[in-house]
Amino acid sequence: MAKFNPMIVLPPLVFAGLAGLFMFGMGREDAQQLPSSQIGRAAPSIEAVTPLGDLAPLSDEMLRTGGVKLVNYWASWCAPCRAEHPQLETLAEEGVTIYGVNYKDEAGNALKFLDELGDPFTAVAQDEPGRTALEWGLYGVPETYVLDAEGHIAYRFAGPITVEIMEKYIKPEIAKAAQ
Structure with a gap:
């Protein structure tokens, strides 16, 4: 009779255990959120950004006055940015002020992106x-x-x-920030 070798069974068991932990972690709602030390602090200055074409330029004054607003960092080369764009358009149509900051992108590509998908931004800057x-x-x-x-x-x-995400997190947080 052959002798039992635990080294044959151990690697698949370890793999199955790790896979189970990863699946559990991905299913948790708070796993989607990364911590931010910025919560409660004044929005950092955007003086270093530049205007994007002829679009309304974003300023520090815009961030510090008026009602509740969103600041969305995006790029034309970013596929998830393209996927979220309809939700930004919906929020803008509902009257939410959204400022866009184009990140590590070429101005021509960014302008083409907005021309193709629509421009939900009240003002835009390029970083x-x-x-x-x-x-x-x-x-x-x-x-x-x-x-x-x-x-x-x-x-x-x-x-x-x-x-x-828009219904479960963004809109409730907008409402909370307005109080």
């Missing part, structure tokens, strides 16, 4: 070198920040905004 994004704590694009009326970051969502 081609990505320096301003570092101050905001950007992990990658797309990333959306909810700012209160005084320009403090109330919420941050990393990743594309889907219809479900």
